[in-house]
Amino acid sequence: MTVLAARAVSMQFPGTLALDCVDLEVSPGKVHGLVGENGAGKSTLMRILAGVETPTGGRVEGDAASGGVAMIYQELNLLPNLSVADNIFLGRERTRRGLIDRRAEERETAAAMARLEQRIHPGALVGDLPLGQQQIVEIAKAIARDARVLIMDEPTSALSAAEIAALFRLIRDLKRRGVAIVYVSHRLEELLAIGDSITVLRDGRVVAEAEVARATVPWIVEKMTGHAASERETREPGISELSSLPPKLEARIGEVAVSARSGEIVGFYGLMGAGRTELFETLIGLRGAKHERITLAGRAVERLDIPGRIRSGLALVPEDRKASGIVPTLSVRENMTLAAPKREHRRAPGLAEEMQIRCAGLDCPVASLSGGNQQKVLLSRFLMASPKVLLLDDPTRGVDVGAREEIHHTIRTLAGRGMAVLFASSELEEVLALATRIVVMARGRVTAEFSRAEATEEALVAACGGTA
């Protein structure tokens, strides 16, 4: 039995075939995992299933048209200026005699929150909630619509371990009620934990389908990338070798103390809103702090402005590449050389090659590149300045598995050349794979610090204030 099915669905965009004869059946009471690298066509398929887009070929059978399909988008689609209840009922407000029945809305919101085991006040302003709770509101919004099919795009990207556990309990509850769920995530372990079946997309085609019971992470990665998963590189310099060097960066900001030596890759792990971004922005000078002391290669820089700190050898690659990094209207070359002096511009082609930026040419618009390649362009812009200390805020967010490996490789190479790298990530796997030292942050403080050898997933999660 199926509630929603894509039959030979194709989607032709100008220049690219995003989907090529895709079949997908969604059955009630089942969780369907959908995976694929960026650009594989997942988002397009989801939008077609949700009825937001019409395919150029094939058809969708089922509830899409009747509003029985709800979609939880990865980027939050919430209104920070309205209350939780307002958000959940937006577009289908409860009214009495033409006026909004705020009490009924708040009552039903409270009930939805109870089902999610969350204590979020229905009257609270969404903008005042931490990101994790905003994600919960997004989920509650979809659930409150009593949809028969729920499409979730990376629903856990901003959730703590405890919140993920609650979400999974809710998903199981929804399954029992016969709701069909399409679950998209880069976190493959999660898919294996909650999914019933798994569909792998590559280049707009379904390349593999399996029951979750028979799937493994390496198998999925192989199907996604088209080649066997590469061995994790872990270059571990001897601890003694590192600690004998003077730190490249030493900083104390309020109660947070940070240091990094040449060749070190320090991973800052924490949930969204843990203060990692704020820490990096304070280091580069974007934010002021009451008590800060920052020493870069032995020189105090806390009195310098941003250009001064950059000249001293500090660079920050921001988290949100769309909002504060890439200039989409400019070419790849212009984006790479934006911050560099004219005489350095000739280094662009070599650097592009080194960074393995895949594009039709350096003069093509940067917007035509995939997310992973855009991130590489951004990274090369900062490398043009030959920094001594590199701050990377979530360097692989929204980047597919293949590009992620390449970015990791680049980071290791840079550290190998003597750069001190600090990066922030909310993904355990990434922190464990890349960092030589791990700092855990929660609520604006450092809660724990591990060397690569002593770090375990459990310890990191526990230090975040989630469940141990």
Add this chain to the structure above:
Amino acid sequence: MTATLFRLRALVALVALLVTFSCLSPAFLSAANLTILLKHVAINAIMAIGMTFVILSGGIDLSVGSIAGLAGMIAGGLIDHGLVLRPFGVVVYFQVWLVIAIALMGGALVGAINGLLVARLSVAPFIATLGTMYAARGAALLLSNGATFPNLAGRADLGNTGFPLLGEGTVPIWLMVAFGVAAALVAARTRFGRHVYAVGGNERAAQLSGVRVKRVKLLVYVISGICSGAVGLIVASQLVAAHPATGQSFELNAIAAVVLGGTSLMGGRGGIGGTIAGALVIGALADGLVLLGVSEFWQIVIKGIVIIVAVVLDQLQRRIQWQPSVK
């Protein structure tokens, strides 16, 4: 507590002004002076009420002053000269309530043009309403070739007397109260009102939640057009004459009242109550400074400073709300 006072800063400023001026000038709190003050405020407040909807939705309406002028001229023309239907060789004189309805419809029409330009053709609100600001002002001038319609009292034999009633005594004040109450209810308690906040807060999110974004945008400009039309009628009624230059630079006063009232120019935050308080602050300031004999030029300087302070406070409020977690 501090946060609440901060949020209601327009009200706090108003109370402070009232106390200061009543101490400095005994005439300030007299019934006669307060009536004059409120009548001035009413004109700006009604216009600012419409403007609030537009700004809450994330837009801006520069055409309000011109719409006021145009609506006054439509009413003036219809009362003084009637509607000339050349092919039939007749001149139709409407009753005053119909004249008012037609003039308001004229305001709504210009508003609808603004709305269509913004919602359907995706013209930036600043540009779209800048264009209609000129066009509507030109239309007002064309209606009389730049002249004033001098006598709006109407003629008993034509059955169109009564227009001056609209601006008489405390009528404008009660109109302001009526507009204010209705608008506050619409903004805070109706589906449409919530959708206005939603569009101003995050247009994409609103769209994906099923809000008809284009219709909301169209309607806010129509509301603004009607409010501005009403202002034009009140002014014409008070003067018992319609002048095509009526309403020039009113848009800036209206925007100032909205901003002073704590409505964010980015959209999505604020409300009608604040706007009324903002209009009262501007009105009380002007009135009080006149009573104190402050030079007219200084008054303009002070008004500018007050607006800047209001926006700076708005920024401060946002910074307080978004405290970084790393101190």
